[in-house]
Amino acid sequence: MVNILNSPLKEANDHTEKRKQKLFKNIVRCLSKSDSAFTIPDIAEYVKISVPTCTILVRTLVEKKYLVEEGKKETENGRRPEFYGLNKERFYAIGVEILLKFIHVSIVRIDSEVLFETSNNQFTLENTPEGLQDVVSFIKSAIDKNQLKNDQIIGLGVGLAGTVNVHTGETKYFNFMGISFKKYLENVLKIPVIVDTDTRAIGIAEQVMGKAQGTENVLIVKVSRSIGMSVILNGKIIVGGTGQAGEFGHLQFATLGRLCVCGKKGCLETEVSGGALQTDLKEALTQGEISNYFQVENADSYQYHDVLKAVLNGDSLALKLVLNQADKLGQALGNIVNLVNPDLIVLSGEIVMIQDFYIDALKMGLKKTSLIDSLANCRVEVSNLGRYFSSKAAAAMIFKNYDLTKY
Numbered sequence: 001m002v003n004i005l006n007s008p009l010k011e012a013n014d015h016t017e018k019r020k021q022k023l024f025k026n027i028v029r030c031l032s033k034s035d036s037a038f039t040i041p042d043i044a045e046y047v048k049i050s051v052p053t054c055t056i057l058v059r060t061l062v063e064k065k066y067l068v069e070e071g072k073k074e075t076e077n078g079r080r081p082e083f084y085g086l087n088k089e090r091f092y093a094i095g096v097e098i099l100l101k102f103i104h105v106s107i108v109r110i111d112s113e114v115l116f117e118t119s120n121n122q123f124t125l126e127n128t129p130e131g132l133q134d135v136v137s138f139i140k141s142a143i144d145k146n147q148l149k150n151d152q153i154i155g156l157g158v159g160l161a162g163t164v165n166v167h168t169g170e171t172k173y174f175n176f177m178g179i180s181f182k183k184y185l186e187n188v189l190k191i192p193v194i195v196d197t198d199t200r201a202i203g204i205a206e207q208v209m210g211k212a213q214g215t216e217n218v219l220i221v222k223v224s225r226s227i228g229m230s231v232i233l234n235g236k237i238i239v240g241g242t243g244q245a246g247e248f249g250h251l252q253f254a255t256l257g258r259l260c261v262c263g264k265k266g267c268l269e270t271e272v273s274g275g276a277l278q279t280d281l282k283e284a285l286t287q288g289e290i291s292n293y294f295q296v297e298n299a300d301s302y303q304y305h306d307v308l309k310a311v312l313n314g315d316s317l318a319l320k321l322v323l324n325q326a327d328k329l330g331q332a333l334g335n336i337v338n339l340v341n342p343d344l345i346v347l348s349g350e351i352v353m354i355q356d357f358y359i360d361a362l363k364m365g366l367k368k369t370s371l372i373d374s375l376a377n378c379r380v381e382v383s384n385l386g387r388y389f390s391s392k393a394a395a396a397m398i399f400k401n402y403d404l405t406k407y
Contacts, residue, residue: 003090003151004028004066005402006192023047023057025402028066028086032110032404037070037083058084066090086110091404092148094156094191095395096139097198098173100125100225103135105142108395110154110404112209116146117391125161127173135174136188143189154402155192156185157394159201161226166196166243194397198222199246202383203230203237205393206346208405210385217342220383221248221333223351225274225304233340249273253332272329274304274350280321281307291317304350311354322354323361330365337370337378348383355382 004024030046031038038046044054061067068087072080091110097103104119120138125131139156160181162172169182177184185193203220206212212220212232220230229248231238238245249269250262258270258279270276285296293315294302310318333345351358363380370378385392399405 002191003154004061004064005091005154005404020057023049023053024061024066027054027057027061028091029403031067031084031086032091032399033406037085039081039083041081043084088113090152091154092152093154093395093398094139094143095201095391095393095398096135096156096158097201097391097394098125098135098158099161099198103138104391105139106391106395107142107146107148108392110399114392116142118142118145119391125173127175129176132174132177132184136185139185139189150190153191154404155194155398156189157201157397158182158185158193158195159198159391159394159397160195161198163247164195164197164243166194166200166239168243169193169195171195192398194394194401196243196394196397197228197246198393199228200230200237200239201393201397202348203232203246204400205385205396206230206348206383207232207237208396208400210383211346211381212344213406215344217340218344218346219333219336219340219342220346220348221329222349223273223329223347224349227269227273227329227349229336231340248332248336251332251335253328268328268332272325272332277304277307277321277325278302280325281318284317284321289317291315293318308350308354311357319357322358326358326361327365327368330362330367331369332365333362334366334369334375337366337374341374342378345378345380346383347380348385352382352386 005028007021026047027043030043040054040058041051043058044051047054058067062069065087067084070083070085072082088109088111092115093108095106095108101124102121103123106117107115109115160171164171169180171181174181182193182195199222202222206220212218216235218232222228227249229246231246249267251268252266253268254266254271256271257265259265260267260270281294281302282299285294285299293310293313294317307318307321311322359380359382366375
C-alpha cells in the first residue's frame, strides 16, 4: 500500500475519484500547517468545499486512520462539534545524508519528531555496484528496524555529496545503471524519492524549521569538509537549469593556485573549507610555524576536525588559520550580497562548533567587499539546527515537496 499523499492520481478511474484524492490531500495539508486541531467547518472553509462533502471526506480519513478525533469544541448551546487532527503515526519521511566518508539516516515524523537516527562514519562513498548496495542496505535496515510500512512513509529524501540534477535524479555517483539514482531507489524501496545535494537539503531545512523561516531572501552557507550554498530568493529555493545552482565553492576567488577537485585552479573551496584547513595546517607546520597542539612530524595525519578542536583548546596557530579562512569567506560572500541583496546569511555545517571565534572574522570580511547599504539590511546568524542534521534536512525536503510545512 502507498500513503494517501503519494498515491498517484493517474490510477484513479474517473474524474470524481481524482477529485476526491485531491481533496483528501488538501485536508491533510490543511491540518499539517496548524498547531491545533480543526472542526469540520474549519476544514471545509480552508479547502473551499461544502460542509456535507467535507464531513464525508473527514469520516473516510478517520476510518483509514489518517485523521484522529481530538475532543469536542466548547459551545454555550447546541451540539458540540468534534475537533480533528492528523494521526502523526501515518506520516513519516526518511532522510539520508550521503557524504564521502559518512552516511546518516533519520526517520522524522510530520511534527518534526525524530523517531530514529543511525550513522556509519566508517562508510566510504564509492561509485560501484557494491557501494550502491551498501547505501540501499543501510536505508532498508533503518526502515525494517522500526517496522515501518510503506503506507506510513510519505517519501525518502537524499542529500548527496557532489553534483545532482534534482530534476532528473541523476548524480555524479551511481551513474552506471542506465537509470537515475532516484529511479533506482524508487524501484527498490517502492516509495517516492527526492535526490538533491546535501547543501540544498540544508537550505530547505533552514526554511522549514530553522533560521530562514519566514524570511524571503536568504543565503545558507555550509562549511564542512567542502563548502556549499543554498540560495532562497523571494521565498523560493533556487535550483537552476540542471540543479547545480549554489556551487559557491567553485567561485573563482582564490589566490594560492591550488588545484580543485573540479580540475580548475582558483576555486574558493581550495582556500575556504575543511579540506583547505588541513592543507593550511600542513603548510604552516612545514614552514616552521609553532603550535602546542600540532607537530610537524605528524602533519600528514591531521584532519580538519583536529584544527577545530585545537581552536577550542586555545591553540594560536589553529585560531590564526580559521580566522584567515573566515575573513576570506566573508569577502567572497560580500560579492554575493552585492548580487542578490539577501535579508539573511545563515552559517551552517561543522564550522558552527567554533562559531564564537569564526563569526566576527566573517563579518569583517563581508565589510571589505559588500556595499554598505546592502550589508546594513543583511543579518548574519549561525544555524541552530546543530552540526549533524543533514539527514533530517533531507526528510524536510519531503515535507516541503508535499506542501506540509508552514513556509
